[in-house]
Amino acid sequence: MVAAENLLGLSLSDFLAELAGEEPAPGGGSAAAIVVTMAAGLCSKVARASPDWPEARSAVAQAERLRRRTAPLAQSDAEAYEEALAALHLPHELEAEVRSMALGQVLARAAEIPLVIAEAAADAAALAALVADRGTLERRADAITAAFLAEGAARAAAHLVADNLMMTPEDARVIRARSVAEAASTSAREALASAQT
Numbered sequence: 001m002v003a004a005e006n007l008l009g010l011s012l013s014d015f016l017a018e019l020a021g022e023e024p025a026p027g028g029g030s031a032a033a034i035v036v037t038m039a040a041g042l043c044s045k046v047a048r049a050s051p052d053w054p055e056a057r058s059a060v061a062q063a064e065r066l067r068r069r070t071a072p073l074a075q076s077d078a079e080a081y082e083e084a085l086a087a088l089h090l091p092h093e094l095e096a097e098v099r100s101m102a103l104g105q106v107l108a109r110a111a112e113i114p115l116v117i118a119e120a121a122a123d124a125a126a127l128a129a130l131v132a133d134r135g136t137l138e139r140r141a142d143a144i145t146a147a148f149l150a151e152g153a154a155r156a157a158a159h160l161v162a163d164n165l166m167m168t169p170e171d172a173r174v175i176r177a178r179s180v181a182e183a184a185s186t187s188a189r190e191a192l193a194s195a196q197t
Contacts, residue, residue: 025078025085026077026081029073029081032118037070039149046143047131049138063127118184121150124150125185128191131146143191148188150188158181
């Protein structure tokens with residue numbers, strides 16, 4: 001099982017090879033978590049290069065917290081996805097109630113992690129918009145890039161929440177995921193607007 005490996009311990013080349021491999025994990029959730037981590041890293045980079053911005057150190061600290069919070073979710077998502085796939089293949093001989101309960105629990109976990117990724121992505125997009133507006137002009141393009149990366153990750157993770165749960169659009173987790181993805185899109189638009197002022 002690939003998820004038994006420490007994804008963050010792989011070289012970038014090896015991680016990309018795992019992502020392109022035949023095994024189901026790592027998949028989209030792991031990729032989204034890494035993208036959010038990259039967006040937070042760009043925010044940190046731009047804030048560090050903005051000595052004239054009084055809140056730059058605070059922005060760096062926030063970006064670093066986001067990086068630390070989000071990177072491990074790549075591993076967590078891969079493991080949860082493998083557990084969900086295993087549960088989907090439980091023997092049909094199992095008592096229907098036991099099988100249904102086990103399946104419900106692992107599918108809920110498989111959806112919770114992308115929801116956390118989507119929320120972190122919205123936070124990263126909001127931070128990127130702030131950094132694009134207040135940070136050094138010479139690095140503004142990196143902050144805007146961070147906002148768009150975070151937006152894409154938020155939308156991808158929100159889709160995974162709905163897909164993993166196989167639920168109706170009215171489920172509270174699906175609604176929350178959609179809401180944070182919309183917030184990330186708003187932040188990305190704000191980041192882009194900062195370049196036009």
